[in-house]
Amino acid sequence: MSNNEKNKLSLEPYKGVRDFYPEDMFVQNYIFGVMKMVCEKFGYQEYDASVLEPAELYRAKTGEEIVNEQTYTFKDRGDRDVTLRPEMTPTLARMVAAKKRELSYPLRWYSIPNLFRYEKPQRGRVREHWQLNVDVFGIKTIQAEVEVISIASKIMKTLGLKETDFEIRVNSRKIINYILKELYSLPEEKSYKISKLIDKKEKMSAEEFEKGAKENLGEKTAEFLTLLNSKNFEEFVSHLPNNSSEQEGIKEIKILLENLENLGITNAVFSQTLMRGFDYYTGIVFEVFDKNPENRRSVFGGGRYDDLLDIFGQEKVPAVGFGCGDVIIRDILETYNLLPDYKPETKLAICLLDEKFSADANELAQKIREDGVNVAIDFSSKKLGDQIKSADKQKIPFILCLGENEVKSGKYKVKKLDTGNEMELSVDNIANFVNNK
Amino acid sequence: MSNNEKNKLSLEPYKGVRDFYPEDMFVQNYIFGVMKMVCEKFGYQEYDASVLEPAELYRAKTGEEIVNEQTYTFKDRGDRDVTLRPEMTPTLARMVAAKKRELSYPLRWYSIPNLFRYEKPQRGRVREHWQLNVDVFGIKTIQAEVEVISIASKIMKTLGLKETDFEIRVNSRKIINYILKELYSLPEEKSYKISKLIDKKEKMSAEEFEKGAKENLGEKTAEFLTLLNSKNFEEFVSHLPNNSSEQEGIKEIKILLENLENLGITNAVFSQTLMRGFDYYTGIVFEVFDKNPENRRSVFGGGRYDDLLDIFGQEKVPAVGFGCGDVIIRDILETYNLLPDYKPETKLAICLLDEKFSADANELAQKIREDGVNVAIDFSSKKLGDQIKSADKQKIPFILCLGENEVKSGKYKVKKLDTGNEMELSVDNIANFVNNK
Numbered sequence: 001m002s003n004n005e006k007n008k009l010s011l012e013p014y015k016g017v018r019d020f021y022p023e024d025m026f027v028q029n030y031i032f033g034v035m036k037m038v039c040e041k042f043g044y045q046e047y048d049a050s051v052l053e054p055a056e057l058y059r060a061k062t063g064e065e066i067v068n069e070q071t072y073t074f075k076d077r078g079d080r081d082v083t084l085r086p087e088m089t090p091t092l093a094r095m096v097a098a099k100k101r102e103l104s105y106p107l108r109w110y111s112i113p114n115l116f117r118y119e120k121p122q123r124g125r126v127r128e129h130w131q132l133n134v135d136v137f138g139i140k141t142i143q144a145e146v147e148v149i150s151i152a153s154k155i156m157k158t159l160g161l162k163e164t165d166f167e168i169r170v171n172s173r174k175i176i177n178y179i180l181k182e183l184y185s186l187p188e189e190k191s192y193k194i195s196k197l198i199d200k201k202e203k204m205s206a207e208e209f210e211k212g213a214k215e216n217l218g219e220k221t222a223e224f225l226t227l228l229n230s231k232n233f234e235e236f237v238s239h240l241p242n243n244s245s246e247q248e249g250i251k252e253i254k255i256l257l258e259n260l261e262n263l264g265i266t267n268a269v270f271s272q273t274l275m276r277g278f279d280y281y282t283g284i285v286f287e288v289f290d291k292n293p294e295n296r297r298s299v300f301g302g303g304r305y306d307d308l309l310d311i312f313g314q315e316k317v318p319a320v321g322f323g324c325g326d327v328i329i330r331d332i333l334e335t336y337n338l339l340p341d342y343k344p345e346t347k348l349a350i351c352l353l354d355e356k357f358s359a360d361a362n363e364l365a366q367k368i369r370e371d372g373v374n375v376a377i378d379f380s381s382k383k384l385g386d387q388i389k390s391a392d393k394q395k396i397p398f399i400l401c402l403g404e405n406e407v408k409s410g411k412y413k414v415k416k417l418d419t420g421n422e423m424e425l426s427v428d429n430i431a432n433f434v435n436n437k
Numbered sequence: 438m439s440n441n442e443k444n445k446l447s448l449e450p451y452k453g454v455r456d457f458y459p460e461d462m463f464v465q466n467y468i469f470g471v472m473k474m475v476c477e478k479f480g481y482q483e484y485d486a487s488v489l490e491p492a493e494l495y496r497a498k499t500g501e502e503i504v505n506e507q508t509y510t511f512k513d514r515g516d517r518d519v520t521l522r523p524e525m526t527p528t529l530a531r532m533v534a535a536k537k538r539e540l541s542y543p544l545r546w547y548s549i550p551n552l553f554r555y556e557k558p559q560r561g562r563v564r565e566h567w568q569l570n571v572d573v574f575g576i577k578t579i580q581a582e583v584e585v586i587s588i589a590s591k592i593m594k595t596l597g598l599k600e601t602d603f604e605i606r607v608n609s610r611k612i613i614n615y616i617l618k619e620l621y622s623l624p625e626e627k628s629y630k631i632s633k634l635i636d637k638k639e640k641m642s643a644e645e646f647e648k649g650a651k652e653n654l655g656e657k658t659a660e661f662l663t664l665l666n667s668k669n670f671e672e673f674v675s676h677l678p679n680n681s682s683e684q685e686g687i688k689e690i691k692i693l694l695e696n697l698e699n700l701g702i703t704n705a706v707f708s709q710t711l712m713r714g715f716d717y718y719t720g721i722v723f724e725v726f727d728k729n730p731e732n733r734r735s736v737f738g739g740g741r742y743d744d745l746l747d748i749f750g751q752e753k754v755p756a757v758g759f760g761c762g763d764v765i766i767r768d769i770l771e772t773y774n775l776l777p778d779y780k781p782e783t784k785l786a787i788c789l790l791d792e793k794f795s796a797d798a799n800e801l802a803q804k805i806r807e808d809g810v811n812v813a814i815d816f817s818s819k820k821l822g823d824q825i826k827s828a829d830k831q832k833i834p835f836i837l838c839l840g841e842n843e844v845k846s847g848k849y850k851v852k853k854l855d856t857g858n859e860m861e862l863s864v865d866n867i868a869n870f871v872n873n874k
Contacts, residue, residue, distance in 0.1 A: 009497055009749055011535035014519060017487035019532050022546070025483045040782040041806045043813025043833075046462045050454035050565050051488060051551070052521075060446055074511035077555065082451060095456050098448035104827045106817050109459070114488070118514065128487050143795045143816040150799075262796055263803060312446055345477040358580045359699055362587075366700060369478045376480025379580040380543050390541045396480075 016119075016127030023342050028130075030340050031159075031329050032112055035132045038154045039110040042147060044134060047109050049091045051116070055081035057090045060311045061280060072116050084116035088133040089280075089308065089321065096137060097312040105138025105317075112326075126327060134302075135321030142252050144320040145170075145284045145304065146259040152288050152300045152322060153265050159329070160338040166299065169271035170256060170286045173303075174249030176275075179227070183241070190216040198228070199275035233257070233270035252284060280305040286322070292335055299332065300324040342395060347434050348414070349391035350377045351384055353403030360407045364427060371431030392417050398434050453556075453564030460779050465567075467777050468596075468766050469549055472569045475591045476547040479584060481571060484546050486528045488553070492518035494527045497748045498717060509553050521553035525570040526717075526745065526758065533574060534749040542575025542754075549763075563764060571739075572758030579689050581757040582607075582721045582741065583696040589725050589737045589759060590702050596766070597775040603736065606708035607693060607723045610740075611686030613712075616664070620678070627653040635665070636712035670694070670707035689721060717742040723759070729772055736769065737761040779832060784871050785851070786828035787814045788821055790840030797844045801864060808868030829854050835871050 013019050020028055036046070058067045067073055072084040085091055088111060096103065111133050119127060134151055136144050149168055156166055176198070180191040197212045204212075214221045223239075230236035237250060244250055253270055260268045276285040285303035290296065302322020309317050333339045348368065350361050358379060365375040376396065378387040384401060391399050400406075400414050414433055415422040423433055450456050457465055473483070495504045504510055509521040522528055525548060533540065551567050571588055573581050586605055593603055613635070617628040634649045641649075651658045660676075667673035674687060681687055690707055697705045713722040722740035727733060739759020746754050770776045785805065787798050795816060802812040813833065815824040821838060828836050837843075837851050851870055852859040860870055 009493060010491060011531055011749060013487060013531075014489045014491055015515070015517070017489055019487075019535075020485040021532065021536070022482035022484055025485055028485070029483070040811050043783040043786075043811055045459035045781055045783070046466070047459055048457040048462055048465070050450060050456075052451045052454055052553075052565065054447060054451055056446060072511075072513070074509075076509070078452070080452070094448055094450075095458065098456075099458070104830045106813070106815060108813060116489075128489065139816040140818065141792060141795065141816055143799070143814075146795075146799065147814075147816075259796055259799065263799055312448060344482055346480040346482070349480075355578060358578065358583075359696055362580070362583060362696065362700055374477050374480055376543070376545060377580075377584075378543060379576040379578055379584075381577065393541045 018126065018128070022344070026342050026344075027330060027333075027339060028326065031326055031333075032130075032132075034158045035112060035155060035324075036110075038151055038158055039132075039134055041154070042108070042151050044108040044110040044136075044151075047092075047095065047111050048113065049085075049095065049111075051084055051114060052082050053085050053091060053094075055083040057094060058083055058086065061090065061308075062086075070118055072118055085113065086115055086117050088113045088115065088131065088323070089135075089305075090311075092133065092135055092321075093308045093311065096317070097309050097314050100309070100314060100317070103137075106144075107137040108135075109137075110134045130326040132324045132326075133321065134323075135319060137317050137319045139320070140318045142255050142259070142284070144318065145252075145256055145286070146263070148302060148320055148322055149256075149260060149268070149286055150263055150265065152286075152302075152324070153260075153267075155324070156288060156299075159333060161332070161336060163265075163267040164291075165336065166267065166291055167289050168260070168265065168268040168286060169274050169289050170253060170268055170284060171271050171274040172249035172252050172284050173275075173281055174252070174283055175247070175272070178244075178247050178249055179224075179240075184217065184220050184224075186216065195275060198273050199277050201228075201273050228272055230272060236270065236272055249283075256284065276301050276303055280308050282306045284320070288324075290332055290335075292332075295331075295335060297328070299328050343397075344395055346374045346376045346394070346396045348373055348375045348398045348400060348430070349387075349394075349396045350375060351387040351391065351399055351401045352378060353384060353401060355379075355381055357402050357404075357407060361402050364402065364412070367427050368430050371428075373431045373434050388417075400430070455563065455565070459781070463779050463781075464767060464770075464776060465763065468763055468770075469567075469569075471595045472549060472592060472761075473547075475588055475595055476569075476571055478591070479545070479588050481545040481547040481573075481588075484529075484532065484548050485550065486522075486532065486548075488521050488551060489519050490522050490528060490531075492520040494531060495520055495523065498527065498745075507555055509555055522550065523552055523554050525550045525552065525568065525760070526572075526742075527748075529570065529572055529758075530745045530748065533754070534746050534751050537746070537751060537754070540574075543581075544574040545572075546574075547571045567763040569761045569763075570758065571760075572756060574754050574756045576757070577755045579692050579696070579721070581755065582689075582693055582723070583700070585739060585757050585759055586693075586697060586705065586723055587700055587702065589723075589739075589761070590697075590704075592761070593725060593736070596770060598769070598773060600702075600704040601728075602773065603704065603728055604726050605697070605702065605705040605723060606711050606726050607690060607705055607721060608708050608711040609686035609689055609721050610712075610718055611689070611720055612684070612709070615681075615684050615686055616661075616677075621654065621657050621661075623653065632712060635710050636714055638665075638710050665709055667709060673707065673709055686720075693721065713738050713740055717745050719743045721757070725761075727769055727772075729769075732768075732772060734765070736765050780834075781832055783811045783813045783831070783833045785810055785812045785835045785837060785867070786824075786831075786833045787812060788824035788828065788836055788838045789815060790821060790838060792816075792818055794839050794844060798839050801839065801849070804864050805867050808865075810868045810871050825854075837867070 055073045071086045076082050112130055114128055114130050116128050134148055180186045193216050201209055217224050227239050281303040283304035287298045288300035290299050300322050304320045306316050306318050361377045365377055368375050398414055400412050406412050411424050413422055413424050492510045508523045513519050548570050549567055551565055553565050617623045630653050638646055654661050664676050718740040720741035724735045725737035727736050737759050741757045743753050743755050798814045802814055805812050837849050843849050848861050850859055850861050
C-alpha cells in the first residue's frame with residue numbers, strides 16, 4: 001500500500017452512524033438500563049435477532065418502493081435480497097409466528113435493536129438508531145394498552161421527567177372508521193384518503209387540509225372539521241349522535257383514560273387527529289409527546305395491531321406495542337438537563353513509583369478486585385504526577401501510589417481525588433473505604 | 438398481495454444468523470454479563486460503534502480479495518463501498534486514532550460487537566456472531582500481556598471451567614523472527630513463508646510440512662524441526678545458542694510465564710508453533726485452548742500489535758488485545774454442562790378470577806413493583822387453571838390469584854409453584870416473601 005493511499009484512510013465513521021466512546025456508551029447504557037428495568041418490572045422478557053433480514057419481510061407490508069428507496073437492501077452472493085432491518089415489528093411478528101403454538105400468552109417481549117434507514121442525516125434523523133420495542137401478545141382487552149402506556153410513562157418519569165413536561169395522546173382507529181364509514185357512509189377508498197390526510201394535518205396549512213377534506217367529504221366537511229377541532233373528549237363526543245357512546249372506539253378511550261388516571265397517570269389526553277402513520281394499527285394508537293415549547297415532538301409511538309401475523313398466513317393474535325428511539329431520548333435528557341454525570345466503572349487507580357513494582361501491583365489489585373472493587377493499574381511508565389493526572393482525567397475517584405514503603409509495610413495510602421481525603425489502610429480494608437466514601 | 442405470495446413469506450431468519458428467543462437471550466446475557474463484569478474488574482471501559490464501516494478500512498490491512506470474498510460489502514446509493522464489520526480491531530484503531538491526543542493512557546477498552554463474515558454456515562461458524570474485544574493501549578511492558586491473559590483466564594474460571602480444562606498457549610513473534618532472520622539469515626520473503634507455514638501446521642501432514650520447510654530452509658530444516666518439536670520452553674531454549682536467553686522474545690516469555698504463575702495462573706504454556714494468523718501482531722501472541730479430548734479447539738486469541746495505528750498514518754501506540762466469540766463460549770458451556778438454568782426476570786404472576794378485577798390487579802401490581810418485584814398480570818381472560826399453567830410454563834416462580842375475596846379483604850395468597858408453599862399476606866409483605874424464598 002502506498003503512503004498516498006494510507007493518508008486517505010478516514011478517521012470518520014460511515015456517514016450517518018455514530019461511534020460510542022466510553023462517555024457516550026455511559027449515557028447509552030444509562031438509557032437502556034432504565035428501559036430494561038422498567039420493562040422487566042412489568043414482566044417483559046428480552047429477545048433479539050440479527051440486523052439482517054430477507055427483504056421480502058418488509059415488502060409484504062411496507063411495499064416495494066419504500067423498501068427500495070428508504071432501506072439498506074442489497075443482494076448477497078447467493079442472489080438473496082437482504083435488508084438491514086428498518087424496524088423491529090416484522091422480525092417480532094416472524095419470531096412469534098414461527099413458534100406460535102409453543103409460546104405462552106400473554107407474551108410480553110422487549111428488545112432494544114439497532115435499526116437502519118437510508119435517509120439524509122440530520123438532527124434526530126441518523127441512519128442508524130437504537131429503538132426500544134415493547135410488545136404484548138394475547139390480550140384482547142384494553143388492559144394491554146393500559147399496561148404499555150404505563151410502561152412508557154414510567155420510563156419518562158424514571159428518566160427524571162415530570163408529568164407536566166409531556167403528555168400521552170391517545171386515539172382509536174375505530175372512532176375515525178366509525179365516523180367515516182358508518183356515520184358518513186364513505187367508501188373504503190375515500191375513508192383511507194381522509195385517514196392519511198389527518199395523519200399529515202400538522203404538516204400542511206388549514207386551507208390545504210380543508211381542500212383535501214372537501215374532495216372526499218363533500219357537504220360533510222364543516223361537520224367533520226368541527227369534530228376535529230373539539231377541545232377535549234367530552235366536546236368531541238357531544239358532536240356525535242347520542243348513541244355513539246355505545247360505539248366501541250369511544251368506550252375504549254373512556255376506559256383507557258379512567259384506568260390510567262387510577263394508576264396516577266394524569267397527563268393522558270384524547271387526540272382526535274392522532275393517526276400514527278403505519279397501516280397495521282387496528283385499534284388504539286398513542287404517542288408520548290414532549291411539551292417543551294421550543295421543541296414540541298413525539299417521543300414514543302405505538303398502538304394495537306391485531307392483524308400483523310396475517311402476513312405469514314396465520315390466524316390473528318391480539319397485539320399492542322410501541323417503539324422509542326435512543327436519539328430522541330438523549331435529546332430530551334439534554335433539553336431538560338437530565339443527562340447523568342459520567343462515572344467510570346473503575347473505582348481505584350494504582351499508580352507505580354517504579355516499573356519494578358508491577359508484579360506487586362498485580363497481586364495487590366487481585367486481592368482488592370476479589371473484594372468487589374474495579375481496579376486499574378497504571379503500567380504506562382510515566383512520572384507519578386502524570387499517572388495521577390491521568391486517573392483524575394478519567395474520573396477514577398480513588399488512587400493508591402505503590403512504592404518501596406508500601407510493598408514492605410503492607411500499608412497503603414488510598415486517596416479520594418475530589419476531596420483529597422486520604423487513609424492509610426491494610427489491603428483488607430481498602431474495598432470498604434472505596435465503597436463507602 | 439396475493440395469497441400465493443403470502444404463503445411464501447418465510448418464518449426463518451436470514452441464512453446463517455440466529456434469532457434470540459427469551460431463553461436464548463438469557464444465555465447470551467449470562468455470557469455477556471460475565472465478560473463485562475470481569476473486564477470492568479480490571480478497569481476496562483465499554484465502547485461501541487456501528488456495524489457499518491467504509492470498506493476501505495478493511496482493504497488497508499486485509500487486502501482487496503478477502504474484503505470482496507469473505508465480507509458483506511455493498512455499494513450505498515451515494516456510491517460508497519460499505520462493509521458490515523468482520524472484526525472490531527480496525528474500528529477500534531480508527532476510534533483511537535481519531536482522538537489520540539485527547540484520550541488517557543493506559544487506555545483500557547472492551548466491547549461485545551456483532552461481526553459478519555460471508556461464509557458457509559456450519560457448527561461454530563455462523564455468518565453473524567458476537568465477539569468480546571478486550572484491548573489496552575499505552576503499555577510497552579509485558580504487563581499488558583499479563584493483564585489481558587489474566588482477564589481471559591478469569592472469564593473462563595467465572596464461567597465455571599477449571600484450570601485443568603483449558604490451557605493458555607503463549608509465543609512471541611520476536612522468537613520466530615530471531616531464529617529465521619538472525620540465526621538462519623533468511624531473507625524477509627522466506628521468513629514470511631515459514632511463519633505462514635507454521636500457522637497452518639495443524640492442518641497438514643508432517644510430510645507436507647517438512648516439504649514446505651525444506652523449500653525455504655534448505656539444510657537448516659532438521660535443526661528447525663527439532664526446535665519446533667521441543668516439549669517445553671526449557672528444551673526449546675536449550676536448542677538455541679547460549680546467548681539466546683538475552684534475546685528479547687525469550688526474555689518476554691520467561692517474564693510472562695513467571696508473572697502469570699505468581700497470580701495463580703498455572704496453566705500457561707509456551708507453544709512454539711502458535712502464530713495466530715493476523716499479520717498485525719508484533720510480539721507476544723496467545724490463545725486459550727480447550728483441552729476437551731473430543732473437541733480440542735482455540736477459544737480466545739490475541740496478542741500485541743504495536744503498529745496498527747500506522748494505517749491511519751499515525752505514530753505507533755503499544756497495544757495488546759484479544760477476541761472471544763459467543764458461539765464457541767456457548768459450545769463450551771454445553772460441553773462442560775455449565776449452561777445456567779433459565780430463570781425469567783419475572784418473579785410473580787397475578788392470575789385473575791375474572792376480567793372485572795383488571796383495574797384492581799393493576800393497582801396491586803403497581804405497589805408490589807414499587808417494592809422491587811417484577812410482576813406480570815394475566816389479562817388473557819383464560820380459565821384460572823390455564824393461567825396458572827401458563828405461569829408455570831414460563832417458569833415464573835410465584836403466583837397470586839385475585840378475586841372478590843382478595844380485593845375485599847386486602848389479604849393475598851402467594852404461592853411458590855415448585856414447592857406449593859403458600860402464605861396469606863398483606864400487600865406490604867409480598868415483596869419480602871417473594872425475594873426471600
